[in-house]
Amino acid sequence: MRKITFQEALNEAMIQEMERDKNIFVYGLDVTDHKRIFGSCKNILEKFGKDRCFITPLSEDAMTGMGLGAAINGLRPIHIHQRVDFLVLAMNQLTNMVSIHRYMSGGKVKVPLVIRAIVGRGWGQSSQHSKSMHSIFAHIPGLKVVLPTTPSDAKGLLISAIRDDNPVIFLEHRWLYFTEGEVPEEPTPIPLEEPNILQSGDDITIVATSWMNVEALKAAEVLAKRGVSIEVVDPRTIAPLNDKLIIDSVNKTGHCIVADNDWIHCGFGAELAARISEKCFNDLKSPVNRIGFAQAPCPTTRPLENEFYPNAVNIIREIEKKLELETTDLSREEFYSWEKRFKGPF
Amino acid sequence: MRKITFQEALNEAMIQEMERDKNIFVYGLDVTDHKRIFGSCKNILEKFGKDRCFITPLSEDAMTGMGLGAAINGLRPIHIHQRVDFLVLAMNQLTNMVSIHRYMSGGKVKVPLVIRAIVGRGWGQSSQHSKSMHSIFAHIPGLKVVLPTTPSDAKGLLISAIRDDNPVIFLEHRWLYFTEGEVPEEPTPIPLEEPNILQSGDDITIVATSWMNVEALKAAEVLAKRGVSIEVVDPRTIAPLNDKLIIDSVNKTGHCIVADNDWIHCGFGAELAARISEKCFNDLKSPVNRIGFAQAPCPTTRPLENEFYPNAVNIIREIEKKLELETTDLSREEFYSWEKRFKGPF
Amino acid sequence: MDKSKLSLELYKKVYLIRKSEETIIKYYMDDDMKTPVHLSVGEEAIAAGVCHATGKDDQIYGTYRNHGIYLARTGETDNFFGELYGKKTGMAKGKAGSMHMFCPECNFLGTSAIVATCIPLGLGGAFAKKYKKEKGLSFVFFGDGALEEGAFWESLNFACLHKLPIIFVCEDNGLAIHSHIKDRQSFKSITDIVSKFGCNVFKEKSTDPEVIHNLTLEAIKKQKENGKPCFMHLKYYRYLEHVGINQDFKFGYRSEDEFKKWLKVDPVNLQRKKLLKIGFSEKEIKKVETEIDKQIDKSVELAEKAPFPDCEEVLTDVYS
Amino acid sequence: MDKSKLSLELYKKVYLIRKSEETIIKYYMDDDMKTPVHLSVGEEAIAAGVCHATGKDDQIYGTYRNHGIYLARTGETDNFFGELYGKKTGMAKGKAGSMHMFCPECNFLGTSAIVATCIPLGLGGAFAKKYKKEKGLSFVFFGDGALEEGAFWESLNFACLHKLPIIFVCEDNGLAIHSHIKDRQSFKSITDIVSKFGCNVFKEKSTDPEVIHNLTLEAIKKQKENGKPCFMHLKYYRYLEHVGINQDFKFGYRSEDEFKKWLKVDPVNLQRKKLLKIGFSEKEIKKVETEIDKQIDKSVELAEKAPFPDCEEVLTDVYS
Numbered sequence A, B: 001m002r003k004i005t006f007q008e009a010l011n012e013a014m015i016q017e018m019e020r021d022k023n024i025f026v027y028g029l030d031v032t033d034h035k036r037i038f039g040s041c042k043n044i045l046e047k048f049g050k051d052r053c054f055i056t057p058l059s060e061d062a063m064t065g066m067g068l069g070a071a072i073n074g075l076r077p078i079h080i081h082q083r084v085d086f087l088v089l090a091m092n093q094l095t096n097m098v099s100i101h102r103y104m105s106g107g108k109v110k111v112p113l114v115i116r117a118i119v120g121r122g123w124g125q126s127s128q129h130s131k132s133m134h135s136i137f138a139h140i141p142g143l144k145v146v147l148p149t150t151p152s153d154a155k156g157l158l159i160s161a162i163r164d165d166n167p168v169i170f171l172e173h174r175w176l177y178f179t180e181g182e183v184p185e186e187p188t189p190i191p192l193e194e195p196n197i198l199q200s201g202d203d204i205t206i207v208a209t210s211w212m213n214v215e216a217l218k219a220a221e222v223l224a225k226r227g228v229s230i231e232v233v234d235p236r237t238i239a240p241l242n243d244k245l246i247i248d249s250v251n252k253t254g255h256c257i258v259a260d261n262d263w264i265h266c267g268f269g270a271e272l273a274a275r276i277s278e279k280c281f282n283d284l285k286s287p288v289n290r291i292g293f294a295q296a297p298c299p300t301t302r303p304l305e306n307e308f309y310p311n312a313v314n315i316i317r318e319i320e321k322k323l324e325l326e327t328t329d330l331s332r333e334e335f336y337s338w339e340k341r342f343k344g345p346f
Numbered sequence C, D: 001m002d003k004s005k006l007s008l009e010l011y012k013k014v015y016l017i018r019k020s021e022e023t024i025i026k027y028y029m030d031d032d033m034k035t036p037v038h039l040s041v042g043e044e045a046i047a048a049g050v051c052h053a054t055g056k057d058d059q060i061y062g063t064y065r066n067h068g069i070y071l072a073r074t075g076e077t078d079n080f081f082g083e084l085y086g087k088k089t090g091m092a093k094g095k096a097g098s099m100h101m102f103c104p105e106c107n108f109l110g111t112s113a114i115v116a117t118c119i120p121l122g123l124g125g126a127f128a129k130k131y132k133k134e135k136g137l138s139f140v141f142f143g144d145g146a147l148e149e150g151a152f153w154e155s156l157n158f159a160c161l162h163k164l165p166i167i168f169v170c171e172d173n174g175l176a177i178h179s180h181i182k183d184r185q186s187f188k189s190i191t192d193i194v195s196k197f198g199c200n201v202f203k204e205k206s207t208d209p210e211v212i213h214n215l216t217l218e219a220i221k222k223q224k225e226n227g228k229p230c231f232m233h234l235k236y237y238r239y240l241e242h243v244g245i246n247q248d249f250k251f252g253y254r255s256e257d258e259f260k261k262w263l264k265v266d267p268v269n270l271q272r273k274k275l276l277k278i279g280f281s282e283k284e285i286k287k288v289e290t291e292i293d294k295q296i297d298k299s300v301e302l303a304e305k306a307p308f309p310d311c312e313e314v315l316t317d318v319y320s
């Protein structure tokens, strides 16, 4: 199968869906400028014109409610934010309106609204351009929350999100935009609410979200050479959460680490750990541990940024502790370094 | 000791603190009208004048930022919201400004800002006047989040919140306003970050928040007659969370149910369950179970409201299952019914 | 006789609203309608006047104070009382209650208890009309308090920028709960400001439903002419407490004298007197009233008898 | 000679800003300043003109595009470059970076990378002044894009309602990232609107720092006279890309011709020429420039050499 990047996958999903259904439109700050939301909105203006792809004033709150109003009137809006951090300006509409409108109508309306937002990271993005906060959205009944990891998921899940008749918050990690992978050319939806086993293994399960899957896979690769067999499971859709594959995996391996791309306290990692601890109670050989951001705002300077974010090495060390392995010599391993890909500024 | 209500306790805390420190002021919608925020702001206007107690326009976002600006300039604002649901309009200021300002200044400023908000419930408050969402605020580093349960906590914790140099979100359950209890007359701060053992017991630990403590205590009372000894622990401050007493309790009893006054998915209950499962791994005799709201917006009509909210009976049934007890005959027990206290409309 | 037919129709609407609210007041203390009500008593001329000017293709959005516009728009009371009683026969099976009245069949598309939140929603409705090149306008009702929320200004700017087919209807009772407009707003004339965004503006303090109705027709015409959104600033007096069924003059935040002045031009009385003046007999009017009374009584009875929704309903309709 | 002293002081400020930004540009590709920069090149007249009119008791709040106002207000570059390099010597030990410049010692009290978020903050500063009956004004800088956020309108209303000692400074470059003001705003004149909230308004498109300075003094005077907040609408041209160090005319969203027109009245050149005209010699000016150059070079050197904060710092300063 041909390989494309995550960003191209998003772009392809939108274009193919917009060709299929003229009720889909794309809007948000910067969706038509030359940067095109890190390339993910390439050619959309050219192909579909400015009625179906347009910028807005800096008014996140009203623009979200506008999307809701359009959605209940038969349109299928895709609202895009360059950062998740800007989405909190719309928190009122999200929690008090978007999430409840169907319920409050006794099921009479549908809300096919997609909100895409990018999780920033690195090179001084700092505290206001790096939040993910997916647990916050996932906490609110009525919203669906999706975090794609692979290019194939980016396309397949975005197609499903667009076709879904519910509000879907779709959070894309900035660094994943560069990743390449096999992606079908045809528009092939991947069902929401199905976790994905990124790698099978027997000794321990890592449940990871978004970018942390990249780190988990790296950890798995490194430890595979030492004979440790790691299963990496990506929940992908975190609300509503279908945990069957996750529970099966942990029941099989008996050990679990949750690596969430967010703060730990009251995060989605807590939800995973709570469920797994409860449902795998009899099969767990060690407690479920959690890995996540340092419990602080994200600092700007690189050395503190390095401390703030967990990585493959942290995962490896945690696994070693858990399985009582010797400390692996990592001096010859090459880990992901954003020096290579992401120099900023944005 | 003399007994007063929760609402009187809040009022007393504010008045005593305002007498002590002239930099404290109180503002928000409706703080000066004849209802005085369910009585909690009684006499404040009269005692301290309109410079220190005033209403605002309907502008939650700007008014929160205003409080932050005042706080870093040496004042100690208390901002009040009739419902937590209105606080999400200020989510941008809370997550992007209030929580980070000290960190981003390298520790140079202090943010002594108290935000009081009321958790609505019952009699058709519906989906927009009943949210608690404390896990959402607790997820954000830099914010402190406090949920008082008893009148004594209402006073002691509010005093501590006001004296604290950090932003504190103080969430008060509407129904607790009616409860009476012993409260010291002197301004006696109760340290934040200390859970409270509301009742000691040996067989099982219930960790509950806010109103759910009332239900847990009732369940404990009912089951005590059947010889079951229940420990009820109230975390009180949920961010940052000091879990020592909680962990000790569960290590002692070996069983735990978390009863959170909120939705379950990605809620504070998940954080508790995750921590307890991890830290009490060796002593837990059964998995930690969670009790919370139905995963739906809060419906208006009473029969569905009844379904939506968990109560003492749910806790009792869960305990019975857990400890493999026979089903208790509850037909002669009297449970809390809001028919008696809260007839609405607000 | 067209003119007098209009007068009668408007009277029916204001009477229906007044009577429905009085019916709520009558039964509210029975504690069967367990839902906070924000009554429309005093506001009838606006609800009837504006809604009567709307056509099938027009849409309506509002606030928790929505009984007036709901009744004026739909004319129906079965679902209305069903919803107030929290029954299966309510338009949302009791899930919504008074604060979220809703009727997609009548293009009555959303009301909300969070101030100003339906303004962006109505914006989206107007946007959809423009996008799909459909006929009709989006009418968004809100109170004077909503003018203080950022969402209003953001919506106004977007509506004017895109020349959306939207009519903003500001129902100004000078109060937000118990606080006076002068303690909340620094500007003297909202229409002066709004017009500078590129909005057609209209203002009125009449309690005469026909005046409001004509003004609305004018606004609709103007919108069609120049494509710009309209903003109607309409004053009225809230007779009762903010939420609930009682008068509240005893609390002193406003004077009963003011109320008495407004009562002299009570919209329902006004319109009734007008009918008499233009030739309707007391008997004819009574007949119309009795019919409405009966409709309401029947609806209340139905609602009382109707079953509650099943308990499982708590978890349905969260997702499609 | 007072007048000429003022001209020199203003020149020092615009030169300091320009030179600092040029220094950033020079070293940015070394990848040691790992922080997104929104440069003030083109905006110097506003930063210098307004800040030079502020006194010790006045406070300043701004956005991510804060280098100009930071330098104009503080005059210091050690902490400034320390922060850009992410070092311990930065005013926030590297935690803040370019987008959060901060200096409580100079009453420079907050800048933020979320549009319009510092407007309410500045409101709080002004409120505190009034509450404590302290001297001084709160100056809040923001871009034209901020006018579209609800927070602006909410803050404006509150400031005017309470007659707070605040000066809103709108730095209008006609762009929000790459989007033009006409595609975002439906109103033609923001000052017309703002004045109706009860604000003193001032507008200017000069790039002459003295003009801006005098206008600011006028605003301060007016505020003292009638106690009302002031709103200054100041136009300028952004020379470079929104974020980063490059020109970006090749992307076609704006024309280089426009730039060339503005370049003719470049604030730094303009002020320099003025100095020559009023009698300063080339040598005198060079001397001043060299001193500033040296200051900056020294600061950069210091910053480069300074240690990074300790790793434990990631978890300090979260709470007091």
Ligand SMILES: Cc1ncc(C[n+]2csc(CCOP(=O)(O)OP(=O)(O)O)c2C)c(N)n1
Residues within 6 Å of the ligand: B029, B058, B060, B082, B086, B089, C038, C065, C113, C114, C115, C142, C143, C144, C145, C146, C147, C173, C175, C176, C177, C242
């Ligand atoms: C965002 C928000 N803030 C506060 C409230 C509490 N509240 C309910 S109604 C109301 C007053 C609104 O006044 P107005 O908009 O004039 O409407 P009216 O009740 O007069 O019709 C307030 C403050 C709310 N519901 N939503």
Ligand SMILES: Cc1ncc(C[n+]2csc(CCOP(=O)(O)OP(=O)(O)O)c2C)c(N)n1
Residues within 6 Å of the ligand: A029, A058, A060, A082, A086, A089, D038, D065, D113, D114, D115, D142, D143, D144, D145, D146, D147, D173, D175, D176, D177, D242
């Ligand atoms: C609330 C919010 N929305 C979007 C952004 C992304 N963003 C960063 S700067 C900017 C443009 C702001 O334009 P303006 O206010 O005119 O300031 P300028 O950059 O021109 O100085 C935008 C949209 C943001 N930072 N915050």
Ligand SMILES: [Mg+2]
Residues within 6 Å of the ligand: C143, C144, C145, C171, C172, C173, C174, C175, C176, C177
């Ligand atoms: Mg009002």
Ligand SMILES: [Mg+2]
Residues within 6 Å of the ligand: D143, D144, D145, D171, D172, D173, D174, D175, D176, D177
């Ligand atoms: Mg700009």
